[in-house]
Amino acid sequence: MKQFACGTVVDGCDGVVTGExxxxxxxxxxxxxxxxxxxxxxxxxxxxxxxxGITDA
Ligand SMILES: [Zn+2]
Known part of the structure; x- marks a missing residue:
C-alpha cells in the first residue's frame, strides 16, 4: 500500500489518501x-x- 498525506502539499489539511x-x-x-x-x-x-510525497503505508 502507498499513502499520501495531503498536509504535505496543503497546509493544515489532515486528509490522508491510500492506494495499491x-x-x-x-x-x-x-x-x-x-x-x-x-x-x-x-x-x-x-x-x-x-x-x-507518497510513502509506503
Ligand atoms: Zn486535503
Missing part, C-alpha cells in the same frame, strides 16, 4: 483535492509534489 499503487494514490488525491479543496484540475507541479 502510486497511480491509485494520485487518483485518490485528485478526488480529495476536488472534494475538499475545490481543485477541479490538479496542476503538473502539484502532481509532482504529490508523487514526491
Amino acid at each position: 499503487t502510486e497511480d491509485d494514490v494520485l487518483a485518490a488525491a485528485a478526488a480529495h483535492a476536488a472534494e475538499a479543496h475545490g481543485m477541479a484540475e490538479v496542476p503538473d507541479e502539484v502532481v509532482a509534489a504529490i508523487r514526491a
Whole structure:
C-alpha cells in the first residue's frame, strides 16, 4: 500500500489518501483535492509534489 498525506502539499489539511499503487494514490488525491479543496484540475507541479510525497503505508 502507498499513502499520501495531503498536509504535505496543503497546509493544515489532515486528509490522508491510500492506494495499491502510486497511480491509485494520485487518483485518490485528485478526488480529495476536488472534494475538499475545490481543485477541479490538479496542476503538473502539484502532481509532482504529490508523487514526491507518497510513502509506503
Ligand atoms: Zn486535503
